[in-house]
Amino acid sequence: MDDNKKISIAVIKRLPRYYRYINELLDNGITKVSSKELSKRMHLTASQIRQDFNCFGGFGQQGYGYNVELLHKEIATLLGIPDPFNVIIIGAGNMGQAIAKYDNFTRRGFAFSGIFDVDPDIIGTEINGITVADVKTLEEFISENNIDIAILCIPKEKTKEVAELIATLGVPGLWNFSSTDLHSIEEKYGTVVENVHLTDNLMVLGYRIADQRKEVYN
Amino acid sequence: MDDNKKISIAVIKRLPRYYRYINELLDNGITKVSSKELSKRMHLTASQIRQDFNCFGGFGQQGYGYNVELLHKEIATLLGIPDPFNVIIIGAGNMGQAIAKYDNFTRRGFAFSGIFDVDPDIIGTEINGITVADVKTLEEFISENNIDIAILCIPKEKTKEVAELIATLGVPGLWNFSSTDLHSIEEKYGTVVENVHLTDNLMVLGYRIADQRKEVYN
DNA sequence: TAGATTGTTAATCGATTAACAATC
DNA sequence: TAGATTGTTAATCGATTAACAATC
Numbered sequence: 001m002d003d004n005k006k007i008s009i010a011v012i013k014r015l016p017r018y019y020r021y022i023n024e025l026l027d028n029g030i031t032k033v034s035s036k037e038l039s040k041r042m043h044l045t046a047s048q049i050r051q052d053f054n055c056f057g058g059f060g061q062q063g064y065g066y067n068v069e070l071l072h073k074e075i076a077t078l079l080g081i082p083d084p085f086n087v088i089i090i091g092a093g094n095m096g097q098a099i100a101k102y103d104n105f106t107r108r109g110f111a112f113s114g115i116f117d118v119d120p121d122i123i124g125t126e127i128n129g130i131t132v133a134d135v136k137t138l139e140e141f142i143s144e145n146n147i148d149i150a151i152l153c154i155p156k157e158k159t160k161e162v163a164e165l166i167a168t169l170g171v172p173g174l175w176n177f178s179s180t181d182l183h184s185i186e187e188k189y190g191t192v193v194e195n196v197h198l199t200d201n202l203m204v205l206g207y208r209i210a211d212q213r214k215e216v217y218n
Numbered sequence: 219m220d221d222n223k224k225i226s227i228a229v230i231k232r233l234p235r236y237y238r239y240i241n242e243l244l245d246n247g248i249t250k251v252s253s254k255e256l257s258k259r260m261h262l263t264a265s266q267i268r269q270d271f272n273c274f275g276g277f278g279q280q281g282y283g284y285n286v287e288l289l290h291k292e293i294a295t296l297l298g299i300p301d302p303f304n305v306i307i308i309g310a311g312n313m314g315q316a317i318a319k320y321d322n323f324t325r326r327g328f329a330f331s332g333i334f335d336v337d338p339d340i341i342g343t344e345i346n347g348i349t350v351a352d353v354k355t356l357e358e359f360i361s362e363n364n365i366d367i368a369i370l371c372i373p374k375e376k377t378k379e380v381a382e383l384i385a386t387l388g389v390p391g392l393w394n395f396s397s398t399d400l401h402s403i404e405e406k407y408g409t410v411v412e413n414v415h416l417t418d419n420l421m422v423l424g425y426r427i428a429d430q431r432k433e434v435y436n
Numbered sequence: 437t438a439g440a441t442t443g444t445t446a447a448t449c450g451a452t453t454a455a456c457a458a459t460c
Numbered sequence: 461t462a463g464a465t466t467g468t469t470a471a472t473c474g475a476t477t478a479a480c481a482a483t484c
Contacts (some may be wrong), residue, residue: 016418063484098312192362194423201235205412212390280466281460
């Protein structure tokens with residue numbers, strides 16, 4: 001479908017952002033957009049937008065610009081939205097529940113089919129229409145369903161062990177919320193891991209505002 | 219303190235990761251580490267580690283390596299951990315509560331001093347030792363306290379408006395969980411914004427595993 | 437046709453990696 | 461001193477930006 005030369009990760013990371021802004025155009029009834037217009041809205045260069053889109057063959061028309069509806073459809077397809085990913089959540093604690101209840105994912109091509117926990121008080125409860133299952137049944141569940149992505153919302157100490165199990169069972173993607181990197185899993189099983197290192201991110205924000213803090217105690 | 223030449227954002231983003239790994243070394247009682255050893259653990263090049271550390275003056279000793287304790291202290295200082303950032307949370311929904319209850323932040327130099335919501339059912343309840351206050355009192359609270367960072371866990375539609383208020387009141391940092399970019403706020407007020415675009419991140423993962431999905435429906 | 441805007445090649449910029457001299 | 465490993469300069473690599481020819 002797309003060129004055989006590898007798309008760089010920098011480009012891939014911009015895809016969801018493009019999708020968001022194009023959605024907005026669509027919602028506002030805008031039918032065409034030029035790279036220049038889009039660049040102003042998104043705060044990046046028109047050149048970059050054209051380069052990015054051309055990694056995937058280019059969706060525009062010279063002299064006209066980009067048809068918003070077509071662009072929307074093309075990027076949705078690239079991101080796999082038309083055929084939703086089958087997702088499970090491991091760990092129904094605070095973060096796991098927040099993720100499960102966050103309904104934006106559905107509109108972006110993800111369908112939750114299972115939630116698992118170890119806590120007997122949580123097992124059996126219902127979150128967003130899904131009954132929390134015992135993590136002991138995880139292996140069976142994965143074997144019987146085509147799971148694309150497992151979301152890890154479990155304590156740091158347990159993460160590697162559970163990730164190992166899931167990777168062994170052939171789940172191709174892990175979305176990891178605990179502050180560990182799962183290099184060993186990536187290497188051993190070729191599993192694709194995206195980390196949400198919340199604390200890391202907050203620390204970056206801290207660093208960036210350091211010079212603007214009021215020096216109260218000095 | 220540090221050089222007057224600007225530290226690149228790529229380097230800054232690696233700082234929390236360095237901090238995590240150095241903490242681990244410390245926990246394991248390891249007292250010295252070479253860039254080569256650390257590079258193996260962290261999956262990056264020794265050269266990059268030395269370059270990175272030298273942005274801040276260099277913490278090592280030729281022929282020896284890096285003293286773990288010293289390294290730990292230096293990076294902690296860079297990240298502002300010894301003098302915690304004063305943080306408030308706006309929005310005590312699923313995500314806001316998950317953040318408030320996540321105790322890792324405290325150990326990383328952040329102290330929560332307030333949580334705000336609009337919902338009368340939530341206002342007055344206690345989360346992790348802090349009573350949720352009415353968002354109407356937000357302006358007063360910020361004026362009377364030195365808030366460094368506001369965490370926005372509110373619906374997308376409300377985000378810009380609330381961000382505007384907070385920025386006007388002089389809060390230097392915004393940690394934004396809704397899927398909007400706050401370019402206008404950054405430009406108008408010079409506020410530093412870090413976005414946690416969870417859906418975007420999950421979509422990247424989706425893209426990266428696209429070729430490994432079982433083609434069930436084809 | 438003239439004007440607009442893409443697709444694409446070339447130039448620039450910045451980040452990463454390699455190399456090595458300094459020095460513990 | 462010899463060996464090790466940093467700090468730092470130089471080379472490479474990749475990503476972004478600029479320029480322009482193609483074409484609608």
